[in-house]
Amino acid sequence: MENWESKHIVFFDGDCGVCNFWVQWILERDRKDKFMFASLQSDFGQRFLSERGLETQVFNTIYLWKPGQYYLVKSKAILKIAELLGGVYSLSAIGKILPALLSDKAYDIVSKNRMKLANQKCYLPDQHQKKKFIQV
Template sequence: MKEKWEDKHIVFFDGDCGFCNFWVQWILERDKNDRFMFASLQSGFGQKFLSERGLETKVFNTLYLWKPGEYYFTKSRAVLQIANILGGVYRLSAAGKVLPAFLSDQVYDFISRNRMKMANQKCFLPDREQKKKFIEI
């Protein structure tokens, strides 16, 4: 039996970061085709994802986008792929793929290092429908 998340794109994010939570909320509000689910990197599900791939399990400064059984993207490539999946006007950001990943990841890393300064201090609380999109295993 398939898990409800196996046909979705899963966004792994730092659950303790207000900036990251803002962007999770932003995606939730624009995910009209129900393509995404979310898991914090600190969760058991997030830790399993990281450890199975030999990725860092203690420092949470990278966003991951995973399509089970197919691929995963990190950093700027994950952001660009999320925009592409959302479609519409957000698909225009795909033009960012013309930049080499090492350059776009430098911008990503700068934002990541400064995200706590940029974070809105309000805590995001998903509504009942949005809670269904979070994996808490």
């Protein structure tokens, strides 16, 4: 396993097809190797949630964590991921002009309906991508 402490860690619902689609999307665009991933249901994900006093049984929120620096949730996490991917994706920074209350409301609507939107295809990461998933 790679050194996760120097990466940005994306915590996601491992049972959600939409979430898994977006993890795959990030993996394919992470040219600078900035991200690692952990499902919220994993031991690592559960520890992350517990240590911050966050809900440990409801997995409808994405978290982006830079160890020792910050963690972001919902729309702020998504905008930061796009910024870190760089290139054309950094243009999404324009989304920061929206109040978090409004962008998080849009996030919540998608999150609430994500299981209906999910195409339940099974994604299997390649060998390089497998190193980016935190299991412990």
